[in-house]
Amino acid sequence: MNLNASLIVHRLRAALSARLYFLGAMGTAAVLTLARGFILAVILDVEGFGVYAIVASVGLFASNVLSFGRIEGFMKSFPRLWMAGQRRSVVASADRALLDVSLRAVASCVFAGILIYALSLNDYLSILFFIVLFSVGSIAYNIYSSGIRSTTELRLFGFGNLVRATTAIAFGVLGAWLAGWPGAVVGEIVAAAVAALLMRCWLVRLAESTTAPSPDALTVDPPRDYGGYWIFVSIILVSAPLYLDRLFVGHVFGAASAGSYAFVLLFYMINSTIVAIIVQSVGPQLVMMERSGATLLRQVKTASAWSAACIFAGAAQLAAAAFAVFVWPLESLGDKYGVTVGTFVAISFLSFFRVSEFFDWLMISRDREKDMTTASALFFATTVLGAGAVIQFDLSLEQLIWLLALARGIQLAAQLILLFRHQTR
Numbered sequence: 001m002n003l004n005a006s007l008i009v010h011r012l013r014a015a016l017s018a019r020l021y022f023l024g025a026m027g028t029a030a031v032l033t034l035a036r037g038f039i040l041a042v043i044l045d046v047e048g049f050g051v052y053a054i055v056a057s058v059g060l061f062a063s064n065v066l067s068f069g070r071i072e073g074f075m076k077s078f079p080r081l082w083m084a085g086q087r088r089s090v091v092a093s094a095d096r097a098l099l100d101v102s103l104r105a106v107a108s109c110v111f112a113g114i115l116i117y118a119l120s121l122n123d124y125l126s127i128l129f130f131i132v133l134f135s136v137g138s139i140a141y142n143i144y145s146s147g148i149r150s151t152t153e154l155r156l157f158g159f160g161n162l163v164r165a166t167t168a169i170a171f172g173v174l175g176a177w178l179a180g181w182p183g184a185v186v187g188e189i190v191a192a193a194v195a196a197l198l199m200r201c202w203l204v205r206l207a208e209s210t211t212a213p214s215p216d217a218l219t220v221d222p223p224r225d226y227g228g229y230w231i232f233v234s235i236i237l238v239s240a241p242l243y244l245d246r247l248f249v250g251h252v253f254g255a256a257s258a259g260s261y262a263f264v265l266l267f268y269m270i271n272s273t274i275v276a277i278i279v280q281s282v283g284p285q286l287v288m289m290e291r292s293g294a295t296l297l298r299q300v301k302t303a304s305a306w307s308a309a310c311i312f313a314g315a316a317q318l319a320a321a322a323f324a325v326f327v328w329p330l331e332s333l334g335d336k337y338g339v340t341v342g343t344f345v346a347i348s349f350l351s352f353f354r355v356s357e358f359f360d361w362l363m364i365s366r367d368r369e370k371d372m373t374t375a376s377a378l379f380f381a382t383t384v385l386g387a388g389a390v391i392q393f394d395l396s397l398e399q400l401i402w403l404l405a406l407a408r409g410i411q412l413a414a415q416l417i418l419l420f421r422h423q424t425r
Contacts, residue, residue, distance in 0.1 A: 025158030059134030271314025
């Protein structure tokens with residue numbers, strides 16, 4: 001009896017130690033990412049910072065489009081495959097996905113390049129090149145981080161993110177100082193590639209470890225239909241407004257306004273990063289909870305508790321950030337980018353609604369990808385109407401941010417309504 005109790009205590013301590021290491025590594029990575037953003041805001045001029053933000057955001061959106069549901073399906077399939085003992089299938093699926101999506105990226109780059117040349121828009125060829133490289137780096141990182149995330153090795157996932165953030169701040173800042181916004185983009189591409197390579201090495205090692213199941217269990221090909229295409233559509237509907245907004249702002253308000261908007265979004269990253277850190281751990285757990293027979297109400301309580309914790313932590317950090325920008329010591333940056341109290345409050349509310357990602361995972365765990373897409377479609381429709389209102393009624397940048405926050409709130413409400421409307425257990 002005492003031996004069993006000691007074993008339980010030992011396992012609890014090990015789990016707690018791993019979770020604390022994960023949170024520490026991810027937290028440090030988040031701080032470095034925010035620091036890089038502020039340093040780049042100082043080094044680059046307002047327009048240069050705006051172009052950098054546009055290239056990065058369009059590159060992230062392009063990575064989602066090029067995936068075409070392949071990577072999104074891994075959100076659910078990889079944890080289930082790992083639980084079923086099909087570990088080498090995870091590695092094989094990841095490698096095939098990277099090859100397929102990379103070929104798709106090359107083909108898209110050639111097609112877009114020909115189109116740009118035909119339209120005599122040669123100035124955009126270099127920007128296209130950077131966008132494609134950025135998207136491929138992000139794709140590689142997302143694929144192998146999905147594999148690591150499906151395992152129980154949270155420390156490796158956290159350390160991989162820390163490596164990426166450290167490499168990005170080193171090469172990104174140096175690149176910006178030497179070559180402006182192109183150098184900053186190259187730094188991020190290098191960081192994503194280094195982190196992806198490390199995560200693949202770790203994933204292979206875990207799949208071939210002595211604790212892995214028998215080879216017979218590892219030769220099973222993963223099922224193809226995990227709702228990945230519905231997840232893909234949902235992510236595209238959400239990411240289009242949130243990634244292409246810099247492009248929209250630059251077109252409607254000008255490059256300088258795009259730079260100001262990109263600076264304000266650094267504060268959006270505060271709570272957004274907290275959510276992104278926690279959801280990497282909680283999301284796969286929600287999938288495993290459903291697999292273990294947990295009720296919907298229990299899953300909702302888990303997601304809600306983590307959402308509340310993220311909002312509370314984000315609010316505390318945003319309060320500190322507000323003091324830094326409006327009082328000391330970053331008031332000069334606030335003046336440079338024209339940050340107002342109203343804009344800061346609006347971006348804070350927008351960041352709080354990022355907790356909808358917890359409920360995305362919950363819906364995925366319940367095979368409710370279609371409902372997830374419905375909620376995302378409501379968000380997309382609201383933002384399109386808001387963009388039209390900005391153009392038609394000459395609304396301000398602050399009002400645009402409030403419209404985005406409203407759309408996120410509508411999405412979250414729709415998620416909860418749809419979850420309980422079709423409740424099964």
